[in-house]
Amino acid sequence: MTGPPASTLDRSARAEPPSPLRGPAFLRLWTGTTASGLATWAMPFILGFAVVDDSLTPAALGLVLATRTAGFLVAVTVGGVLADRYSRRAVVLWSGLLAAVASPVLAAGVGRSLALMAVAGAAIGAGQGACRPAFQALTAEVVPPDHRQAANAATTLAVRVTTLAGPGLTALLAAFLDVTALLVGTGLLWLVAALLPPAGRYRGQDLDAPGPAAERAGFRAEFGEGVREARRHPWFLGGLGALAAVIATGYSATGVILPAISRDRYDTESVLVAATTAYTVGALLGAVLIARHRPRSPGWAALAGLAAYGLAPLSLWLPVPALLVVAAYAAAGVGIELFNVPWFTAVQREVEPRLLARVSSLDFLVSYGLAPIGLALIAPAADAFGPGPVLAVCTLACFLAPAAAALPRGARHFRTTRVAAETPARA
Template structure:
């Protein structure tokens, strides 16, 4: 499967989009260091990119089900590629221009996600999708390591302008490289309105109790556990251990754990796939728990590695089950719900957690976060169809 030309093209296109996505914040961070961009300007640009992402995800879900998934990837990637030079033009001159261009780049990123998810189901047959999804998520995790390191190395010989141009070229690759999908389901001759079509996706999601339960558990973990990583980990690293090295090492351990999880789940097929996936999701609770207790830094690293492993043990079966169980003509719309909830709650959780820590201290807040991370997947597992992530009881 990994040697098939069509899948290699899809994998490379997805990887290019991941590299461009992860590299942009680091390039802009370098611009802050050389005083070409202010810290406030950086926050505005990244915030507008997130807004563009969240707006585009549901729209893309409808368009990718209405038209060709390959065409949506093409136009979304080209939009991000063509908008990137305007970030370059605005650097040091106009934060407003950078923010508008970043919103378009974020929209391109958001539009690609459900389209890539649905395109994977068209390019890869059902028996090999778990391996394909593991390879996709492996690419995402590798980019989280390669993009920052590669950006730092290139920064020694190139300035921020050229690095930004490089992210635009990566988006062009992401747009042009993926293959055409297999013939999709027949589309209706008359096009319904956007909200009606998106509503079809919502109704399809509601037909699958395991999907709603799993999405609720994922949302709870992201709102609490992910936010604890974003807000509490830097504070604990500084105030308890007196060094930022704990922050860097914990995040690296998380990524390495996720890589190990992707490799594991590429071959591992437990009998109760859903329960195994939800157990993996619950492992994220060890991350805030390790920050709560006065433990050696090595325990924190191990907890974050376990959380990273667990999130991929959840992600790969989750994506595979969605591709298997959801009606093909509605797959992009249902996938867009997944990305909208998971990515949309991340900034909301960050916004709530910081004031909560200021008001109550990090100990009670982290205790609640850990408890939610452990309990939410357990509640989801109580839904009967969650055992196999299958409404019809298929494994």
């Protein structure tokens, strides 16, 4: 009896093992992360329907969203410490359950109790904030290092698809369901985010160590340890500063000034719609590109992508045709994902695993925390000095901050130590 041909054996020996991104662990994690992102996006959009049908005032909507932001900022710090102290899976579970329980409470308060809505909004924001660093750390546990860039790209791709398709889908559901039912639906999404993700390898720090529990360092000390770990990576501090500058200036300026430019310069709201849609489509394209592309200098390439956001305020500053505004927003969308995916991947690779959630929480705290400040200051600045000077400053900040972030040690590759190609061989 003859065996299989040698060529068949050779092909079998060379066959690649199945990708871990197709395994059940990552698919469960990806689905849970996507569900949390969809629920996070949907809540303010659904409450907008409540404003349209006069069951909620714009001021009340602003208060609920403000309490959600406050809950997020407090919980993202606490969640980072807890996700390093205990298992990341446990933090995802309890934070998701908190948001799941608070969502129907928010629904019950619409048109009845603003105080109840504010408390529920804060609880939902706390659940959202606590799960973010835990999800980031859990990705590093579930996905092998060589596949994390593709995993992060797949996650951000799902978020962008949600942003693009979500408004139409929600509007369709609103034709059959009221605001209360839609908000309860976000609670079901949070339930999926809480229950579906898999358990990781990390089980917490010294949970079985002898000695009294009082010997454990306090919250401030544990968060301070995460800050010290962040300071150990100069490229991280530079990149985080650049990201914060772009969000506080470029993102805020375009969010506040774009509607007015669309109305006053182009005499139509279609520029606003087209530009925001182009940004999301560009981000989708950027996620697809970075899923497989590996630049030789990933840090510098990522920072160049972040600097591309400056094209958005630049297009609003200059009297260009509407088509160029749309193109600028598309380029900004591509660039932001060319930054985001390598950035998350580098943090997961370079940061000490037991401190990963705390460093991730610092990332979200600084970047998300400055966004409301920028949004609050841009409109008064535009009223005082005019939109032109404000857009000029924002454009320069978006270009110069990433350029400055390219200077610290390790920024070229987003690595704390030199890559092998740059390290001289030992004699």
